[in-house]
Amino acid sequence: MEHEAPADGDTRSRVRALVAAQQDQLTRQGVDQEMLARQMRQVYEEFTQLRMHYQFGIDEVQTKVNILRQEFEQIHDYSPIEHVRSRLKSTESLIEKAVRTGGEMTIPAIRARIHDIAGVRITCSFVSDVYWIADMLSRQPDLEVLTVKDYIAAPKPNGYRSLHVIVQVPVFLSQHTEYVPVELQLRTIAMDFWASTEHKLSYKYEKNLPASLRAELDDAARVAADLDERMERMRAEIRPMPEHSAPEPTASPASPPTTAPSPDSAAEARGA
Numbered sequence: 001m002e003h004e005a006p007a008d009g010d011t012r013s014r015v016r017a018l019v020a021a022q023q024d025q026l027t028r029q030g031v032d033q034e035m036l037a038r039q040m041r042q043v044y045e046e047f048t049q050l051r052m053h054y055q056f057g058i059d060e061v062q063t064k065v066n067i068l069r070q071e072f073e074q075i076h077d078y079s080p081i082e083h084v085r086s087r088l089k090s091t092e093s094l095i096e097k098a099v100r101t102g103g104e105m106t107i108p109a110i111r112a113r114i115h116d117i118a119g120v121r122i123t124c125s126f127v128s129d130v131y132w133i134a135d136m137l138s139r140q141p142d143l144e145v146l147t148v149k150d151y152i153a154a155p156k157p158n159g160y161r162s163l164h165v166i167v168q169v170p171v172f173l174s175q176h177t178e179y180v181p182v183e184l185q186l187r188t189i190a191m192d193f194w195a196s197t198e199h200k201l202s203y204k205y206e207k208n209l210p211a212s213l214r215a216e217l218d219d220a221a222r223v224a225a226d227l228d229e230r231m232e233r234m235r236a237e238i239r240p241m242p243e244h245s246a247p248e249p250t251a252s253p254a255s256p257p258t259t260a261p262s263p264d265s266a267a268e269a270r271g272a
Helices: 009-028 033-075 091-100 107-113 127-138 189-204 211-238 265-271
Strands: 081-088 118-124 144-150 163-172 177-188
Touching: 033 081, 033 091, 033 107, 033 118, 033 127, 033 163, 033 177, 118 127, 118 189, 127 163, 127 177, 127 211, 177 189, 189 211
Parallel strands: 118 177
Antiparallel strands: 081 118, 144 163, 163 177
C-alpha cells in the first residue's frame, strides 16, 4: 500500500473524458458553461486540500502504529507487527472515481461515498496477531471504529483475505479539527504475498486473467490459508496468546459495527 505514482497519460485521458461527459450531461440540463468551469476549478483545488487532510490522517495513524511497534520491540521479546505501509489516492484517481461513482462533485458528498482515500496496511506474522493489533487500536480513545469487514473469516470469492477496519482519527489544524477516516488493512505475510501477486497479475492482464493463471491463484490462496493455519499452531511456542500476554485493559471497548463485504470492494482492497 505505497503512495500512488503520478497518473500516467491513460489515467489523465480517462479523467478528462469522464469530466467532459459530466460537463456534457450538465450542459444538456441547461447549466451555464462559465459557472460550470469555475465549479470544476474550485473542486480541483478543494481536492488538493482534501488530500492534505487525509495525509495528515495517515500520519496520525502511522504514529500510533509505530508507537505500538517500538513498545513491543524495546520492552517485549516479540512484536506482532512486521511491516507498515501507507497509500494516499492521487488527485487524478480521486477525481476519476468521484465522477465514475456519480453523485454531487462536492467535497462532503465525495467524502461520504469514497472510503478508500487514505489507507494504512499492517502486516503481521500470525492471524491471531492481526486481531490483536486491531483490538489494541480500537481501544485507543481518540480512534473511532466506523466499519469492520472481516475477509479472513469470510474470504472473497477470488481468495482475497484481510481484515479491513475503517477508523476515524482527529487531525488538529491551526483553526479547526478535521475528523479523517483511514482504512486499516491488517493481514499476515502469506495474505500480503498472495494479494500483491494477484494485484500485479490483474493489472498486467487488465483484470482479464487467463483461466490457467486464475486456477494457479485459486490454488495459491488455499496454500496461503493452509500455511497461516500451520503457523498459528506453532505460535504458542514463540509467544503466549495475546489475551494472556497483553496488559489488562482499563475498560472494555464497545464492539465496532460490522458490515458485510460488498461485491465491489475487491478492487478497492487491492488498490488501497
